[in-house]
Structures are given as C-alpha cells and as structure tokens.
Amino acid sequence: MTEALASWRDGDTKRAILEFVRTVVAEVPVEERVAVFDNDGTLWCEKPMPIQLDFILRRLTAMAEADPALRGRQPWQAAYEQDHAWLAGVLTEHYAGDDRDVRVLAAGVLAAYDGISVEEFEEQSERFLRETKHPTLGREYLRCTYAPMVDLLDLLAGNGFTTYIASGGGRDFMRPISREVYGIPRERVIGSAVALEYRPDERGGTIIHRAEADYLDDGPQKPIRIWSRAGRRPLLAAGNSNGDLAMLHFAQRPGKPSLRLLVKHDDAEREFDYVAGSEQALAEADRRGWTVVSIRDDWVAVF
Amino acid sequence: MTEALASWRDGDTKRAILEFVRTVVAEVPVEERVAVFDNDGTLWCEKPMPIQLDFILRRLTAMAEADPALRGRQPWQAAYEQDHAWLAGVLTEHYAGDDRDVRVLAAGVLAAYDGISVEEFEEQSERFLRETKHPTLGREYLRCTYAPMVDLLDLLAGNGFTTYIASGGGRDFMRPISREVYGIPRERVIGSAVALEYRPDERGGTIIHRAEADYLDDGPQKPIRIWSRAGRRPLLAAGNSNGDLAMLHFAQRPGKPSLRLLVKHDDAEREFDYVAGSEQALAEADRRGWTVVSIRDDWVAVF
Structure with missing residues (x-):
C-alpha cells in the first residue's frame, strides 16, 4: 500500500483510512469486507443540481x-x-x-420515463452521461467523479473489499457507467428504483418502467436495501448528507473494525461549499467521532 | 472440461449443456455470462412439501x-x-x-416471523436446515440438493459464469447455506422477501421483518428481480415449474447463445414423480425446443 491514496494529503483522515484497511486485512475474512458508498456528493459532484x-x-x-x-x-x-x-x-x-x-x-x-424499456432507458442515460458537460465546472459529467474517492475504491478493491454504490439516485441511471468510472460492476449498484413490469413477447419479454416508485433508496431505506442486496452489514460506509445517516450508523459489527466517512463540501474554489442537507450528518459525525473528509484539506486534487 | 458433469449420463441433455458452455466461453465476455437457477425442485427437493x-x-x-x-x-x-x-x-x-x-x-x-431481526431469522433458518431431516428420503435437508445440478453450477463457475439463485422461496431463508451447498454467495441469492423496517439503536440499527410481503419472486416477477439484481439478461435459466416460465423466456439475448433447462420430476424410485404445477412449462419446453432434464434418464445419481 506504499503508493495508496496518492490523491489524498497526508494527515489524520488518510491515516485513519489506511489504518482501517490494514486492520480489516489482518482480521476480517475477504467475504465480509463490504464497503458502501453514496454517489451524489460522495463519489461525484451534486451541485448545482444532481x-x-x-x-x-x-x-x-x-x-x-x-x-x-x-x-x-x-x-x-x-x-x-x-x-x-x-x-x-x-x-x-x-x-x-x-x-x-x-x-x-x-x-x-x-x-x-413511463413505459420505456430498461434497455432503452440505459441507452439514454449512458448517451446523456457521455455527451453532457457540467454546467459550471467546464468538464464532462463523467469527469466529475472525485479522484480521491476513486483512489479509495481502488485501494479497497485491491484489498479484497466488495464495494457497492448505495445511492439515492436511480440504480439504472448509474449502471451503464459504474464499472468504467468507479470499477464497480452493474450488479453492485444499489439505488432508487421505479416499479417495473414484465411484458411477454417473442424476444424473451420486455421489462418496462411504470410511473410509480418501487422505493427511494434514502435515509432508513439505505440499510434495508444494502441488506437486501449484499446480505451483510458493511464495515465501511461513505456519505455526505443527512440521507446517509442510517447507512453510516449501520456500518458496524460487534468486534469488527469499522469506518464511517462523511465528505464535507468546503472547497468553493475547486468544487462547492455548502452544508444544506448535511447539518445533522455533520453534527452526528462530530458526536460519534466519525471521519470527516474535508475536500479543501484532505484532497490533493478533487477531479 | 474432460471430467465435467460426471453425475450426468451421456446423451442429448449433457451434450446440449457442454456445447452451450463451449460456445459461451468462445463468444461471450466473462461479465455477460449470467446464469439463473430456481431453487425448489430445480436445485433441491421440493416434495412432499417445500x-x-x-x-x-x-x-x-x-x-x-x-x-x-x-x-x-x-x-x-x-x-x-x-x-x-x-x-x-x-x-x-x-x-x-x-x-x-x-x-x-x-x-x-x-x-x-413478524418483528424478528434479519440476523435472528438467519440463525433460525440455518439451525433448522442443519438439524432437520427430510421426512421421507431419510437424509438431512442440506443433503437434498441435486448432485448433478451442483456439478452444473461448478462447471459454470469454472467457466466464468456468475450464477444466481432466482427462487420463489425466501431470499433470507437460503442465504446462510447457499455458498456451502451451491457455491453461490449470499449476495447472489434472489428470492422472495418480506417488507423490512430499519429501527435505529446503539448497535448500528436493527432490520426487522414486517408481516407483509415485499414481493413474491415468482412468474413475471422473476425477470424483474433478476434485472433489478444482476442488471443483465441471463444466458442460461433453469427451472422446473410454471412459475419459472417468464424467467426461462427472459434468458435470451439477440445473437448470443442461450440455454433453457427444465427439470422434469419423473423418477419415483430415486426422488419423486409429479407434473402438477409444471404442465404449462413442459408444454412450452416442448413447443420451443427447450432442454428438458429427465431426472430418471439424465442423472447418474440424484443426490
């Protein structure tokens, strides 16, 4: 791990992450090394709008x-x-x-997107993500992922962790690009979902979107959806907002190391500076001693 | 693959499976090699009752x-x-x-199981599965898995397939033993689920069962749940009943090899002989030329 987290500045945060990974590798079997990440504001930019x-x-x-x-x-x-x-x-x-x-x-x-097939929806979201630029940062959306978080995902994958995206955003929206930008394959993308309907046809049937939610993967739904998908409590959870609080709490197991990361948007120069929607999460991190990741102080580069 | 499927008799069925695996290995990238299996009556015995x-x-x-x-x-x-x-x-x-x-x-x-935590439920189902004998076969439930299907799962895993259980049975019921008996890890068990509730506490919160269904993973729900979990159409689906029909249809992609297996219970001597609940599936297999697996004729041993 000598060159691990090259895009993170030396300091308490980076030290806490490296120490956590070392402990997990020494103490926890590979199949139990589960880490979950919120997406908007945690792995990629969510301002001026998701x-x-x-x-x-x-x-x-x-x-x-x-x-x-x-x-x-x-x-x-x-x-x-x-x-x-x-x-x-x-x-x-x-x-x-x-x-x-x-x-x-x-x-x-x-x-x-009422009535669209899941395949067609993915084509549209993939095309949008590949062709659209961020409105103010002057970079393509697919280049709005946070380089230090991608470094962290790589470090975890290299140390036997199974990483999941546990996003409030749409599962099928992220899937076409999750492996390319995060190294996370589509089957490990957890996110919100609309109700789906199966319509038989001669091509093996078509699954279409209905105009109703299946579930919104936010707040207390996050632990539920992580359990439903992974069947395990995570050891590491990373988020940035109040909607991630339940998931952050959920990332603990008796006698096992755990790490809770809360990304703090405090860098108006390189990204954005805001706390709205994160007040409770920041207060809880402070109370519990969770690891707050300061974009301004902890990251060598943002993108 | 010289010793593959040792518990299958030589014949059309075994040949069809081996030919399918060879074609997939030659033509389909590893990440697209998805295979889904019903559980009750397909991977293990479902009579006299599930x-x-x-x-x-x-x-x-x-x-x-x-x-x-x-x-x-x-x-x-x-x-x-x-x-x-x-x-x-x-x-x-x-x-x-x-x-x-x-x-x-x-x-x-x-x-x-209203109000039970997911961890407690798993402890109970695991204990039951480890300690209980099948009522008529004189063997432990965990030894009621079909040896030829476990051989097939091994063959697929050895050839880069990602295998899922897509069962009408309870997801959390099977998870504690799925890796041990099938080599399928808990995160790849798809099955029916009850509604869950997250209750905050000082141990990272507890997820409990509520007395209502989330969904019954049967019929047209099977393709929906496979898509939701795996994010791909399978190339291989194996089932044994009418409830597997939609999933069997769903296992096809344009220009890719596909294999649909329908296990036929026609061996009163070594297992059971019944068609109730499989009539439409057998008729459809006949009409479509899907591969019917005769327990009596195709398997050297059942367990």
Whole structure:
C-alpha cells in the first residue's frame, strides 16, 4: 500500500483510512469486507443540481416542447422555462419539512420515463452521461467523479473489499457507467428504483418502467436495501448528507473494525461549499467521532 | 472440461449443456455470462412439501402450542393438527385458480416471523436446515440438493459464469447455506422477501421483518428481480415449474447463445414423480425446443 491514496494529503483522515484497511486485512475474512458508498456528493459532484436531475429536466423539457399543454403544469413548466428558482424552492421547502412540491416534482420525474424499456432507458442515460458537460465546472459529467474517492475504491478493491454504490439516485441511471468510472460492476449498484413490469413477447419479454416508485433508496431505506442486496452489514460506509445517516450508523459489527466517512463540501474554489442537507450528518459525525473528509484539506486534487 | 458433469449420463441433455458452455466461453465476455437457477425442485427437493414450508409450519405449531386461541385459526390449526390435507388443498385450489386459502396461508406465513431481526431469522433458518431431516428420503435437508445440478453450477463457475439463485422461496431463508451447498454467495441469492423496517439503536440499527410481503419472486416477477439484481439478461435459466416460465423466456439475448433447462420430476424410485404445477412449462419446453432434464434418464445419481 506504499503508493495508496496518492490523491489524498497526508494527515489524520488518510491515516485513519489506511489504518482501517490494514486492520480489516489482518482480521476480517475477504467475504465480509463490504464497503458502501453514496454517489451524489460522495463519489461525484451534486451541485448545482444532481446530475440525474439535469437528465430528467431535459426530458421534461422535450415533453413540453412536444406537448404545449404541459407547459403550464409543474414540473414541466419549470423545466421548459428553466425556472431554477422553482426547483431550488422545492429543495428548500423539503429541508423545512414541506414535501408538497417534492411530490409534484416526483410525479413528473416518474412520468418522464413511463413505459420505456430498461434497455432503452440505459441507452439514454449512458448517451446523456457521455455527451453532457457540467454546467459550471467546464468538464464532462463523467469527469466529475472525485479522484480521491476513486483512489479509495481502488485501494479497497485491491484489498479484497466488495464495494457497492448505495445511492439515492436511480440504480439504472448509474449502471451503464459504474464499472468504467468507479470499477464497480452493474450488479453492485444499489439505488432508487421505479416499479417495473414484465411484458411477454417473442424476444424473451420486455421489462418496462411504470410511473410509480418501487422505493427511494434514502435515509432508513439505505440499510434495508444494502441488506437486501449484499446480505451483510458493511464495515465501511461513505456519505455526505443527512440521507446517509442510517447507512453510516449501520456500518458496524460487534468486534469488527469499522469506518464511517462523511465528505464535507468546503472547497468553493475547486468544487462547492455548502452544508444544506448535511447539518445533522455533520453534527452526528462530530458526536460519534466519525471521519470527516474535508475536500479543501484532505484532497490533493478533487477531479 | 474432460471430467465435467460426471453425475450426468451421456446423451442429448449433457451434450446440449457442454456445447452451450463451449460456445459461451468462445463468444461471450466473462461479465455477460449470467446464469439463473430456481431453487425448489430445480436445485433441491421440493416434495412432499417445500423445505421452507416445513420450517414455517414448525414455527406456526410452536405459536399454537404457546397460544391456544390460534389452534382454531388457519393456518395455525393445520400446522398444529398436522393437517396435510388442508395444506395440500390450498395448493390444489391454487392450481385451479382459487387463491382464497393461499391468502390465508400467506397471512400466517408472514405473521410467523413478524418483528424478528434479519440476523435472528438467519440463525433460525440455518439451525433448522442443519438439524432437520427430510421426512421421507431419510437424509438431512442440506443433503437434498441435486448432485448433478451442483456439478452444473461448478462447471459454470469454472467457466466464468456468475450464477444466481432466482427462487420463489425466501431470499433470507437460503442465504446462510447457499455458498456451502451451491457455491453461490449470499449476495447472489434472489428470492422472495418480506417488507423490512430499519429501527435505529446503539448497535448500528436493527432490520426487522414486517408481516407483509415485499414481493413474491415468482412468474413475471422473476425477470424483474433478476434485472433489478444482476442488471443483465441471463444466458442460461433453469427451472422446473410454471412459475419459472417468464424467467426461462427472459434468458435470451439477440445473437448470443442461450440455454433453457427444465427439470422434469419423473423418477419415483430415486426422488419423486409429479407434473402438477409444471404442465404449462413442459408444454412450452416442448413447443420451443427447450432442454428438458429427465431426472430418471439424465442423472447418474440424484443426490
């Protein structure tokens, strides 16, 4: 591990990670070395808006272009008029405990891909991710992954860990690119999912999206979905927001080493500087002695 | 592959399997070599009743022993009185399209482990599977796996396939023993699941069973759950009943080799001889030219 974590600055955080990996390798059988990572804001950039939201807004815009009646209805109206204030307001209200507009937005999000096959959806998300640039960072979305976190994923994989993405974002949205950008194969992507329907046909049947959620992989759903997929409690969990709190707590087993990483966005120069949506997580990390990763102080490079 | 499938008799079936594996190895990248297996009646014995039903009936009996009021209510009454006729009737009605008693049985099944933690449930299912004998075959349940199917799983694993269990039975019921008996690790067990709930506590939270189904992994749900877990269409699917039909159809991709195996229970001497619940699957296999595995003719040994 001499050259491990080259993109991390020497210091307490890097030392804590390397020490954790050494202990796990010495004490824990390979099959129990499970690590889970949130995606948005933990493995790649989530500002000014989650990458998947950009993908969905473009689809809502195209729907409104095709059907004028949609232009007076939210969230199509906001997408069509590029009304970022409405979208930001939804999030602000959500943090304040008012989810009425979240439900309006969610209904639009679910309607956006109603009836599409899973294969077709993946083609569209892959094309978007390969062809679209981040609105302010001046780099392609696929190059908005955090180099130090990819280094960490590599270090873990090289030490017998099985890594999973446990994202609030869409499972099938990330799958086409997860191996290429993170080294995590599609079967180890856990994320939110829409309800699916199987329709028999002469090509072996087609699985299509329905306009309803199967589950939102956030908050207390994260441990449930990790258990359902991996069948194990993780030893390492990394997140950046309040929605990751349950997953961070869940990453512990009696008598085994554990590591909880909370990525703190405090670098306005190289990335973004924000705490909204992470207040409880940061307070809990402080109370519990979890490892806070400062983008400004701990990372040699961000991308 | 010279000694592959030693427990299979030479003949068309064995030849078809070996030819399929050879073609896949020559033509398909490793990450796309996905194979899915039903469990009850495909990998292990499901008569006189599914092994998990025995597990659940014992629990219902214990509940009725502790609470006399339950003894007059189905399905506790049938469990307590060992009324196999009632249980068989449920299945007969189900095949005839009447699911009223299936719902009564399902409600009891779901109530049986209401509130138990996932870890505790696994301890109980593992203990049961290790300590219980099959009622008529005179062998432990863990030795009721079909040796030729385990041979096949080994052959596939040795040729770069990723194998999954896609069972109508409970995912968490099979997980504690899947690696030991099939070489399939717990994260590759797909099966039915109850709804789970995460309860925070000082031990990293506890995930508990709720008395409602999350989904029943049968029929058209099988392709959906395979996609959700593996993110790929399989090249090989093996089943034995009508509930496997959608999964068998789903195992095909344009321009890629595929193999559909249907295990036929036609060996009253060494195992069981029955077709109830498999009629449509056998007819479809005949119509489509799928590979029917005759236990009597194709297997040197069953267990």
